[in-house]
Amino acid sequence: MLHRFVRLSFKQECIEEFQNLFHDVKEKIENFDGCQSVELLQDAEAKNQFMTFSIWENEKALEAYRQSEFFQSTWKKTKLMFNDKPKAFSMYKAGIKE
Structure with a gap:
């Protein structure tokens, strides 16, 4: 399994808007x-700093999601709320071959 961490920093006035957006798209x-x-x-x-943590079957599944229309439209809305560049990390559990 691929563990994906994305660190996000938002404008103070956008915190609630982002939380609502995430709640709407989480499922x-x-x-x-x-x-x-x-x-x-x-x-x-x-309080304006967030991290998403997601678990994916593999890198191919994550990349398919990132290329989807759904991700592209959601990311477009989210980017408008940033006050800093996001930082993303993909990791596997150490010592476990997938």
Whole structure:
């Protein structure tokens, strides 16, 4: 399984809007072929800092999602709310061959 972490930083006035957007699309993301789960985490101190954590069957499934019309339209809305460039990391559990 591929673990995907994306660190996101938002304009203060966009925090609630982003949380609402994520709530609206979470189930659709989880129902996307190859997605096992997706969660939204908020920094304990910097309330405009978030991280999404998703688990995918493999890199191919994640890339298919990233190329989908659904992702493209959602990402377009999300990018307008950023106050910094997002940082993404894809990782596998150490010592486990997939």
